[in-house]
Amino acid sequence: MKSPTLNAVYHLLYDTYGPQHWWPGETPFEVMVGAILTQNTAWTNVEKAIANLVSHNRLDAGKIVATRKDHVANWLRPSGYFNVKTERLKNFCRWYLEKGGFRALSRMDTAQLRVALLSVNGVGPETADDMLLYAFERPVFVIDAYTRRLFVRLGLFNGNESYDTMRVDIESILGPETVLFNEYHALIVRHAKEVCRVRPRCGNCVLLDCCPAGLLS
């Protein structure tokens, strides 16, 4: 690992932005639904879809499984890819019920649970890890597009590493700290949304490298 270290980056982000209070969602199930709906999608759009589910009293695995596809698709419409996401959400809910729900799943160890989540069509590595970290509170480091971009720009990775290579490397360096992983990922996302005040969208800012307020993209 080159400088700055993972810990230094974390503290810089935390000192700049403070605690982020993630994941946005009232229950573990809502967190998991959000993880699927936010695939390659802005969170503001996901909020609308979840609000639709709530307003129709359908934020429930059994109800989602029992509801006609075209109805679910209409509620998911604002989150984009609504036909794909309807299939994925129904797949996930069917699996979730088969496995006995959250309490039953919570009894699995992290490695088993990760494999089980990945067996659901529509749940890939990042979605599974969002669920593991933010719904099941397991010490799993989420690698999303922002994380990869930031760590590559910082020189910590080449950019050709696999998802799991990056995840395991970072996990072994930081140690199995759920609360730290939670805040770190949230801070990376928060930071990515900040606009560079010097040259917006320049794409070259890395932490304090370019922007006076410590904002980089």
Next chain:
DNA sequence: ACCCAGGGTCATA
């Protein structure tokens, strides 16, 4: 009008 957004699957070489 264009670009991007808290990815994943499937078909093809």
Next chain:
DNA sequence: TATGACCATGGG
């Protein structure tokens, strides 16, 4: 294994 097509809405 490694690309590419595809999915689709909403905000800047």
